[in-house]
Amino acid sequence: MVAGVLACGVLSCAVGIAGLITASRLGHPAIRPGPVARIAGPAGRLAALPGPGRARPVALPRWLVIPAIGVRTRLIRLGQTASGALQVPGTTTVAGWYTGSPRPGAIGSSVIAGHVDSYRGPGIFFRLRLLRPGDRVYVRRADATVAAFRVTQVRQYRKSHFPAAAVYGPAPQPELHLLTCGGVFDHAAGSYLSNVVVYAVALPPPAAGRQRSAHP
Numbered sequence: 207m208v209a210g211v212l213a214c215g216v217l218s219c220a221v222g223i224a225g226l227i228t229a230s231r232l233g234h235p236a237i238r239p240g241p242v243a244r245i246a247g248p249a250g251r252l253a254a255l256p257g258p259g260r261a262r263p264v265a266l267p268r269w270l271v272i273p274a275i276g277v278r279t280r281l282i283r284l285g286q287t288a289s290g291a292l293q294v295p296g297t298t299t300v301a302g303w304y305t306g307s308p309r310p311g312a313i314g315s316s317v318i319a320g321h322v323d324s325y326r327g328p329g330i331f332f333r334l335r336l337l338r339p340g341d342r343v344y345v346r347r348a349d350a351t352v353a354a355f356r357v358t359q360v361r362q363y364r365k366s367h368f369p370a371a372a373v374y375g376p377a378p379q380p381e382l383h384l385l386t387c388g389g390v391f392d393h394a395a396g397s398y399l400s401n402v403v404v405y406a407v408a409l410p411p412p413a414a415g416r417q418r419s420a421h422p
Contacts, residue, residue, distance in 0.1 A: 242276040242333060247344045250352040252411035253311050255380060264312040265347035267303050274341040275333035277301075281345075284319060294319060298329030301384075307374065310345040311353030311408060315377045318345075319385040322398070331386035335360060335402045343382060343406050355382045355406035362388050362400050373403055380408035 248271045256262065267281045284293045284302035295302045301320035308314035321329035343355040363369060373383050382405075389400030 244273050245271070245276050245278055247271055247273055247342065247354075248278075248346040248352055250346050250350050252409075253347070253351040253353050255408055255410050256311075256313050264309040265349035265351060267310045267345045267353075268348055269346040270301050270318060271344040271346065272337070272341070274338075275336055277330060277333070279320070279330050281318065292319065295321060298324050298326070301330050308380070309347075310355075310382055311347070311380050313378070313380055315374060315381045315383055317374060317383050317385065322386045322388065322402075329386075331384070334384060334386050334404060335362070335388050337404050342409075343384070343404075345382070353380070353382075354409040354411075356409050357404055357406045359405045361403050361405070363403065364389070364400050368401055382406040382408070
């Protein structure tokens, strides 16, 4: 935990209200995203989608890469607090995979959370809201395979109307949900009033004989 940098963020997964607080009381939302240089996808073999019947084990996630917004970060593990809320990263420089959700590439809704900013400046998910449908997201796993996802929608919700069931609930296919804060910044409370959620679905690898790495 980085004392004095972040407020104790809370992202509730047990109830219908979630609020990932990503700025301290000294923070402010006045920073505007500048130009971003696209980066390459991670090296590695694109993973096949889970087949019907008994699902094969999926390796642990290690890295997250989002070329369109210049994000490349290692992934830490996020559990739950004693109150049942999702832990948040203790630093703004990395994102975290919620271990109570499926591993990225497995059937279900995999959840990754990160900070948007702090009083020190932009966080790892500062540009998350700039993603658009069709953008690619990659998760490199411990076995060097890469799970590829396509963004389907980017939504912003007031924390009082956070759709916990849609974000954390079951899904019939492998999905990836990326979470951070957004919207209006409440200076009195020292937090944002909304959450940004990016929804993405898993992509199959190229057909046999056309397999390639995740580099775009």
